[in-house]
Each structure stands twice: as structure tokens, then as C-alpha cells.
Amino acid sequence: MYKEFTTISEVAGSLLTVEEVEDARYMEIVEIELQDGSRRRGQVLMTSKGEALVQVFEGTEGIGVGQSKVKFLGRVMELPVSPDILGRVFNGSGVPIDGGPGIVPDARLDINGSPINPVARDYPIDFIQTGISAIDGLNTLVRGQKLPIFSASGLPHARLAAQIARQAKVLGEEEKFAVVFGALGITFEEANYFISELRNTGAIERSVIFVNLADDPVVERIITPRMALTAAEFLAFEMDMQVLVILTDMTNYCEALREVSAARREIPGRRGYPGYLYTDLATMYERAGRIQGKKGSITQIPILTMPEDDKTHPIPDLTGYITEGQIILNRQLQHKGIYPPIDVLPSLSRLRDKGIGEGKTREDHPDVANQLFAAYARGREAEELATILGEASLTDLDRLYIKFAKEFEETFIQQGEYEDRSIENTLSRGWNLLRMLPREELKRIQDIHLELFYDNNQSSSSEE
Amino acid sequence: MLEGSTKGVILSVNGPVVVAIGLPGAKMYDLVKVGEDKLVGEIIGLSQDKATIQVYEETAGIRPGEPVESTYEPLSVELGPGLIGSIFDGTQRPLEVIREISGDFIARGVEVPALDRSKKWDFHPLVEVGEEVEPGDILGEVPETTAISHRVMVPPDVRGKIREIKEGSFTVEEVIAIVDQGGEERPLTLMQRWPVRTPRPYKRKVNLDEPLITGQRVIDTFFPIAKGGVACIPGPFGSGKTVVQHQLAKWSDADVIVFIGCGERGNEMTDVLMEFPELVDPYTGEPLMKRTVLIANTSNMPVAAREASVYTGITIAEYFRDMGYRVALMADSTSRWAEAMREISGRLEEMPGEEGFPAYLGSRIASFYERAGKVIALGKEDRTGSLTVVGSVSPPGGDLSEPVTQNTLRVVQVFWGLEDRLAYQRHFPAINWLISYSLYLPHLEKFWRENVAPDFSANRNLAMQILQQEAELEEIVRLVGVESLSFRERFVLEIARSIREDFLQQSAFQEVDTFSSLRKQYLMLKLIITYYQEGLKALERGLSLRDILSIPAREKIGRAKYIPEEKIETLEELIEEVQEEIANKLKGEVESNV
């Protein structure tokens, strides 16, 4: 039925040129049969009358010019889905690797998805309590948000992501919750850590896991996150589940993309990454969100490691330009022994302002957050000045801010890996810190909140 | 139009770029339908019998041999009632209608007209039979929304005597007038079409002398933009470009807003869609959506349509300008548009220029911004209309030396430079006052003097000096510590801080603070300047810095931004309070010395 060709004329990197092909479809899936009978899969990257350029997911070793057979399957890459995908582990191409049976699909979905119509979206506003003060208090996560973690080698992003997955909840609601985990070129240990975390908390039955490890085919990494997101879309929008997607490590994904681009001899953009990296990443990150009239949602926490801890490197840079904020981990805080080492100043949750405040968290929350940011920023600046000139040459106020910054790191950011703080707890830690500062310094806070929380508590504590 | 069209066939597919043969008579920029799914595309290259096409929809699954059909018409927009309040994709497909047809996700090959064909509009004629009309003359009006009366104009290529003019209720396709053009009958409808890549004609441009009032203090007072002017707002991710653009779309004193979400986030468009119908225009009292047109080609939507989106948007904006309206257009982000150009150019294997952008990047950017301006529109009336354009720029790594920023700075007159350091401190809008500029300042002096206050500019300039001085003093503090500064200098630092925190910082999300009238801006700054001037005098007369800094009114200066517009006279009282308190301290000082 399918047309079969033995006309491979060139093999270069992960790419094959197949000749005499009259009408391959763009992005069509092909199956390559090697001489030893083994099969690989690939997709058409460019097609013209008489020639198709095919990218092979599992690598081209052993594929011979004019020998191997290429079969064009007439459809784009698909993921078979059904409710039975829950609790299962797949490889990076969507084949089960947990020894369980194959999936009897309800549907086969194009892994590239389609853009959500902006008018069909529902704005994410539901506060997710992660139990982590640096996130809940200052860089609040909401349901349907895409909020990446910018990490670097040796920092505890895996532990932080696992803690979020463990503790995340929407207050006051009983919901169908699911985790989709996509491992992209990470080590067996790291993947295993996540899987056993999910197992320990019993979340494994509500999880779908796709694994492409460091020693798995590099090009396969390009489809793995799309598999994961397709599964997530099915769970969220067909099965009404609240889905948390964790993809790690997006840096490995981008490197795979760069490799393919280089093999195609495309004009490279910054640092050798293809010029379309932004668009490519956007087609994945934008698959987070909520849709009007649907119960489910997709919240994405992609993790990436910043090469050389550099936030302006194209991978974090383009990610930040697409996602709705970022949580940035910082090596200095890690050295100070602070967990989670979240640098709150460059971190950001763009959806925070609609997810907090009266009726959602607490009416004083926006003001407290803004004031903590401003005060901590000032403290850090004063600290810098102090390291140059010595504390003695600072004003009294600056010295106070330095003390504030230190306390802030130790009592607000710092917390246990298994410590699950309520939002009230987080906010009252915030007020305890703000009470270190004189009232007129708290310009970001409206009078009514000062009266209720600053003045009141002061008088009540002096009564004690 | 489609008569005589012969079908060509696809030769190759490479992402959004398709090559076809066998399209006789094909012209550059003609619109074509590609493949069995009839995906919309545009011819962007011709050589011998081959046409290179950029396709506005996802091309996965398309193959060589499928048919290609030309419409022999360039990519055009439909201009008529029904634009306002709508949201379109980059090629003006109405997203609401697409949703009705294809559901929550955008399917391919959905063919829908931009303007509703069945909706009837009330048309009130303003010309009579026998009248001579020329391009741009107003035939009549349609109350399109409660905020905008749609002026139906004679299209640019029509001139002659009115033979027939109707009154009543019409769809956009029904004939409402017939013009006798040298013996030839030209039926006119409520709708006209215009090719997006061609600027709409006008009589002439005129000087800019009025500010676009945005309600944003750092913009209006420090770096204003004129109506008809051009501004850019570059900054790294998360520094506040979109928030500023949204603020402009919400609070500017324009009649019509065109907002282009070009290659940015889906949720940001949703945000506008949900918020604008609820928010009220401070000038007209009408919901903001009733003056807004949205173009959304988000980052995950096809890249070729993203390239087209800025043209679609600006053509619609020009159309309302031609009616005599004050139009403001926001493009967020022009970098994504430039990247779309780069992506297509790369697929065409054109010779790349800087950072892989095509060599024509600079000229495309320049001609886009050139479409802004204040003009005398076509038509006998000599109506004045303006089109203000504000583009966000998203430089990689926040580095302003990159080609898109540099080419943009060459043409714009206002530069609002956002800085991540300020954003980290949550100093919003994170517009760095030391690097930003507005070349319109001298042209607007007269307006401030006549419409706000004679000393508006003087206060502004003094505040700017104080901020400059702060930067110098901070340098000294960094080297030798605060001890080395005189009390006068320390007072300057305190005032600078007050200007930054109590004036420049403005929360977009706080109900009162989100918008400041010019009068409020003036009084707020005057308050700080009064404190400065009185304080300096008192210092000279021997009052201690501590005394000056401890006047009770100082805390009130910090909260002045929360004073609602209705209670603006409190600010005037506060100015007096500052004067009195310092005078009292001085008196106390003098007495205790006696």
C-alpha cells in the first residue's frame, strides 16, 4: 500500500535525502527498514517533486545509501491516546517501556497540535498554592500558567519541581489532578528521581511519563515534548483534568534542534541556534492554558539549565520572552545554604496580579509582595555598597535594609523541602519582616492594610 | 476576479515556503490558494515560470502535485463597519467566527470574510443626488458603536456625480450609492478594500503639536509622544513592554485604538478581550472595546501571517485616520515581525544581512513607521486625522545594539528604554529616565503652557536635572561613601528618590494609580518641587536636614498618587501644607536660637 523507496542518495548527520519521491507530504512520517530488518522512524523536513529530505529520529547509523528501504506513511506524527495512558511510562517516541500492554487508542492525535484560538482562551486566575513562600508570596503560580525554572548545573531544580508537584493545590477544591512528565536528554538518575518521587506520593497512577535519556537518540528529543503536551491536552481538554506538565531539560531540547539545523546548513542565528527557535519554542509553551467552557487546564513548568549561568543565553532568553514569567535559581543563595535558592528579584510571575488579592488569597497580598520586593532590592543594593565601602559609611536606614535582606532570605525564602506553608503563613512571615521597617518606608502599601496588619499586630504583640 | 485563472501545481514545500509552477500572469504579492485545503498564501518571489509563495497557515501534510490557484489580487483588508470591537488574525480572518466554525483550536483552510456579510447597519447619507464627490468625501455615517461613528468615504479611485444615494439599513455588500464617473456607473457599498502593503493616500502631512495623553506620568510629563508621532519601547523580557502598551491602549486620549499582538502570548490577547469591554474610557465614558480593533497573531500561529499582521493592522488604522479620527496603533512586538521576515528570508535562501536578518530589514521598518503621522485627509473637507504608532522591540538578551532596535531607533522620535534592573526592583514602568528621550518636547511646550500650567515644563526640567544630579552623586557615594556629601547634596538625593518613587513609579494594577490626568501629574510634581525648593531655602537659612526630612507632610507626598481624580484639590492643599510646615520648623528654629 505505502510507497517504498530504496533511493536514499545521501546520509548526513540525522538527515537522509531520498530521491525519485514525487509527492512526499511535508512533515509526513516515514519508516526506514535497515538491511538487518530493524526499523526506524523519521519525518519529512522538505519535499519537492523528485526528492524528500528526511530527519531520522533514532539516528542514521547503519543506514546505507541505496540499500535501506524508506516507506512514506502518509500521515504526520501522532500519539495514540486513551484514558489508559495514565500511570504509564513511554519512551521519547511514545512507545510504552514499562512492560505494560500497548495503548488501544480512542484517538490518534497530531503531536504538533493546533494553536488555541485566543478568543477561546480563558484567562488563568486560580491561585495554586505550592506551599513555597518565594513562589506563593512573590511569584505566584496560577492554574494554566507556563512558568519555567531557570536553573544551572548543580542547582536543586529537580527537588524544587518535585516539591511543587507534591504540594501544588488549588484551595478549597477537589479536583482531578494529573502530572505529565517529559524527560529530555537527562540522566537516568534524574529521571528516576522524579519517577520515584511520583511513586512515593502515590501520584504515579495519575501520571504520564515520557523518557528520552541522555544516551537516547538526540533527534527523538524534538518530538518527546510534543508527545508529552499532546497527552496533556488530551487529559486536560478531553478528560477535564488539571494537568501539571514538567519538561526537563529544555536546554537539551534546544541543542537537539541546533544539531538538526546545522545538519541542514541553515543560516544560524545567535550562538548557532536556528533563527526560528523562538517560534519553535512558542509552539510548545503556548500549549499551556485554559479554555472557556472546559474544566481542565494545562500548567507548564519547563526546566532549563542556563549555560554558564547566563540568563541572556538564547535558550533562557527566548524562553523568558514566551513564558509567563520565570523562577530563577541562584548559585550564591545555594552557597549560603538557602533552599530553595530562588532569586526572587529577577524571578517573575506575570499572571500573579490577577491570581492574588481579595477573594483569591488575601486583600493585602499584592501590596505586601510589592513592598517585599522593593525592600529586598534596596537591601541587596545596600549590601553591595557595604562590601565596597564598609557598613560604617552607610546611613542607618541602609543598615536596616541590609538586616532586612538577610532576615528575608533566612525566614522567608529559606524553607524545608517537605515544608508546605499556607498562604497565611507566607503572608504573616512577610509582615513580620516589614515590621522591621519604619512605617513611612512602606510606600507600596495602602493605609488600610497598614492599619489592619502593620499597626494592629504591633499593638497586639506589645500586649503579649 | 477568478475568471481566467489557471491552476498551477506545487513543486516543493519547505515550512511556510511553497514553490509552484504553472501560474500564468502571476504577480508579486498576489494572493493564492495552496493545496487541496486551499491554504491562503502570498506570492513573494517570481522567476521564470516558478512562483515562491509564503503560506499563512500550517503546511504540514501538503505535498508536491497539489493544485495552486491565484486570486490575482494582492493581500487586502476589508474596510467598513464591523471592524471596531473585533479581533482578527494576521490576515484579517475574524477569530470569533473561526471559533464558531472550527472550535477552540484554529483549524486550517477556514475561509471566512473579515466583515460579517449578514449584519445590517444603519446608514445616514450626508450627500445628495447631483453632488460632485471626490476621493475621501463622506457619503454618510453608520453609528458603528456607541463611541465611534463610521464615516463612509468615497474610495480613493472614485470621483464624479452622485447619481443615487440611499438611506436605511444595509449589509456591507449592498449598494448604498451610485457615482457617475464620467458616464460610467460606480456602485459603492459600506465596505471598501485596500491592499495592506500600500499606504493609504492622504493630501499632506502636517506638523505635530499635540501630545497623545496617556495618563502615564513618566510618559506624559517626561517623555511625551505627539499625536501622529512614533515611539518605540525596547526592553528585555519581563521589563514591562506589554503592560505599557496595554496602558496606552486603555488610557490614551485617542478615538480609535488598533492593537496588534504580533508573535506574542495568547493569554495577553485574552486579557484584553476580557478586560476592555469592562473598562470605561475616561474621556467618553464608553467601554474601551467600543473604540478598539484587535489583531492577534500569537507566537504559535503561522509565522507568515505574523509577518502580514502589522500591515493588516496599520491599514485599518489608516482607514480610521482618513475619517478624521485620532488613531493610535500599538504593535507588540515588532521584533517578532522582523523575525518572521528573517525566517521566510532564510527559507528563500536570500543573502543574509546582520544576524541573519534580510538586507531590507531597515527599509521595511522605516516604511512601516513612516505610515504614522498627522495628515489632511483626502476629501473636500480637509479633515485632520492622526495615526500614532508605538512599537515594542524585544532585543535578544536585552542588548540594544542588535539590528531591529538599531533600525527602529533610526526612525522613531521617542525612545522609552526599559531596563531589567528597574523591573527587578519593581520600579514600574521600568523606563530608564536617563537613557530615554522624546524629540517632541519642544513642539509640545505651547500645549503644556496653554492647557496645563505655565510652569509645567520648568518643573519637568528641574526634576530631570535633579535625577541627573542623583546619578552623579551616587557615583560619588559608591566611591567614597555618603559621608562625603554635603547636606544640600543629601537633600537632592532624597528629592530624587521622591521623584522616582512618588512620581515615576506608577502601578498599572492599582485602581487609582493606573491613570493620572495631566492636572494631577502637574500637581504631583509641583508638590515634590515645592518641597525641594522650600527645603533648599530652609537649609540655607540654617534649618537642619533632619528637620526638613521630618515634616509630617512628607509621608503624604509618598501617598499622593493614591489621591483620586475627584479629590485633586487635596494636592493643592498639600502643597500649602509643605510650605507651612517648613516655615513653622524654621520659625521654631529661629525662636530656639534666640
Ligand SMILES: Nc1ncnc2c1ncn2[C@@H]1O[C@H](COP(=O)(O)OP(=O)(O)OP(=O)(O)O)[C@@H](O)[C@H]1O
Ligand atoms: N506599570 C506596571 N505596574 C505594575 N506592574 C508592572 C508594570 N509594568 C510591568 N509590570 C510587571 O512586569 C511584568 C512583565 O511585564 P510585561 O509582560 O509587560 O513585560 P514585557 O516587556 O512585555 O515582556 P516580554 O518581552 O516577555 O513580553 C508584568 O506582568 C507585571 O507584573
Ligand SMILES: [Mg+2]
Ligand atoms: Mg510582552
